[in-house]
Amino acid sequence: METKDQITEQPSRYDNLEQMSVSELIHHINDEDLLVAEAVKRALPQIEPFVEAVEERMKRGGRLFYVGAGTSGRLGVLDASELPPTFGVPDSWVIGVIAGGDDALRHAVENAEDIIERGWQDLQKYHPTADDTVLGIAASGTTPYVIGAIRLARQNGLLTGCITSNLNTPLAEAADYPIETIVGPEFVTGSSRMKSGTAQKMVLNMISTSLMIRMGRVRGNRMVMMQLTNTKLVDRGTRMLQELLGLSYEEARECLLEAGSVEKSLLKNEE
DSSP states (O other), X not given: OOOTTSXXXXXXXXXXXXXXXXXXXXXXXXXXXXXXXXXXXXXXXXXXXXXXXXXXXXXXXXXEEEEESXXXXXXXHHHHHHHHHHHOOOXXXXXXXXXXXXXXXXXXXXXXTSOTTHHHHHHGGXXXXXXXXXXXXXXXXXOHHHHHHHHXXXXXXXXXXXEESSSSOHHHHHOSEEXXXXXXXXXXXXXXXXXXXXXXXXXXXXXXXXXXXXXXXXXXXXXXXXXXXXXXXXXHHHHHHHHHHOOOHHHHHHHHHHHSSHHHHHHHHHO
């Protein structure tokens, strides 16, 4: 379904890459990467209403699903997997679904993205409801697995959105809230793991972090609900309590470990 007239398939602005020095390569790649933040900025008017709509549903108990294939799917799984330790939320709040399943996180799974019904089928094990949201991620905007998931999710009353790097794609047409980050041709022609992938990661960071803040998982600017899963995070939480409560390091650490989180420690102190 991909065609040469798509922006993501247009020839690179650079040629004869194999003849470039390392210095030339990395400087040109950096020059291209500088364009990504501006592309995401142009998409902010599309991102804002999507986040607001998802927030409304999450406050009713709805979940957010990321659906993608290849790099796009991996980025969705990555973002979803980072939220429980960072914000102390159940892993059922935001769920990443990738064409080909977990094997596709490390290895290419042949033809996994080409079956249009499979994306919606893969969502069924989560028993989706009308309070849930499905965000399709596909740089091309033409991936059958993702398009099918979005179309059928919308038909079944779920909120839908998408992130693409092309304009007016079938995926954008299928979604309630299309987000189009037009980053231009890739440094290596067609390699959408580069600028398109960077834009996707930035938008996912924006969406999930904004939602976690709006859902009360941040106090001030601190990750007060983070899971205390390693020494670094215990130390970070201890230093937060030192600053907020005026305790010694030892007192703050004892308070933190007894309560189980920074937030619970603060609530206990406020009683």
